[in-house]
Amino acid sequence: MHFNVANRKVHHYASFIVAVPLVVIIATGLLLQLKKQSDWVQPPEKRGTGKIPGIGFDQVLAGAMSVPELGVTGWDDVNRLDVRPDRGLVKVWLRNGWEVQVDLGTGRVLQSAYRRSDVIEAIHDGSFFAGDWTKLGLFLPTGITLLLLWISGVWMVWVQFIGKRRRKELRQSKRAAAYLLAAATTSIAAMQAPRLAVDPIVGHWETAGTGADAHVLADARKWKTEPATTPFPVAAVRGVDTFANGILRVQFKLVGGASDQTAGLAFGLTPKNEYYYARYNTKDGNVALWRFVNGDRTRILDGTEHAQLPLDVWHELKVEIRGAKITASVNDKMRIEHTLPEAVSGRVGFWTKRDSISAFKGFSAQK
Secondary structure (H helix, E strand, C coil), X not given: CXXXXXXHHHHHHHHHHCHHHHHHHXXXXXXXXXXXXXXXXXXXXXXXXXXXXXXXXXXXHHHHHCCHHHCCCCHHHXXXXXXXXXXXXXXXXXXXXXXXXXECCCCCEEEEEECCHHHXXXXXXXXXXXXXXXXXXXXXXXXXXXXXXXXXXXXXXXXXXXXXXXXHHHHHHHHHHHHHHHHHHHCCCECCCCCCCEEEEECCEEEECCHHHCEEEEEHHHCXXXXXXXXXXXXXXXXXXXXXXXXXEEEEEEEEECCCCEEEEEEEECCCCCEEEEEEECCCCEEEEEEEECCEEEEEEECCCCCCCCCCCEEEEEEEEECCEEEEEECCCEXXXXXXXXXXXXXXXXECXXXXXXXXXXXXXXX
């Protein structure tokens, strides 16, 4: 039999076996919890005249004997004495269940009342019924069984909790798998065209390679036109009309260049050919954030981490846009972060220099 099944059966039958003594324990326990608040359970304590005893045992006994209806004739009728110096009294517990409170200073009887808390305690531990036979033979095993019921109950709750959590994790993993499948097949999560295509704005751009090696190339060697309005080639990715929040990724390869080799991601491209871009170049060996506006460019932030990336090797450039907050990194190592004065929005694309030869592939724009 499986442990969890056996645990439930033991929990079930044990609860029936100890039901009656358990009810007795609970009911008497509740009464004992209220013994200081209930005069019916235990007589309230009076206050005597002094905290230092001024009377002897004989005067204490005489005080108890002075109450005729209690029938006290000697010490044989006394169960115990409970001396309370802080209250200035001594409690005389009689064998018939009554209690007499005697002033420690004067010997005067302060109160006499029936003390039910002792009987309730005897019922609570089982000794009231048949002494140690019921106390140790029935109520003690009931207490042990109650502890086992608590342990088994906690175990059953824990098993249910673990089971629900595992089922939740399984559902989440299934949803994640379905989401990834949908993203791969319908491009919901990433706006990535089956074949990367660009709209050249400045410079010579062409599609080269086939299959997994298909890429877009900015080739300075083939840019033989008259000087353009800007010396910086830029091309917008076709199919991404506006982008304001998400992550841009592209793989780039630095092929060559007369002054330095560079590649960048442009974003916030406007019809006026104004934009921001994050770039890496071999001359500085870092990531930097720039802005191009009114035919001129301005450096916004220079990365402090430097690394000389090899040519003719694919690297990854990532730009994350969250409103006005921009984060850029290369190969998840060199990283910069900056908050612009306002949020950006517009087309996205690739950027390089007039004399550079740079290749781009594997572009994605994920919102």
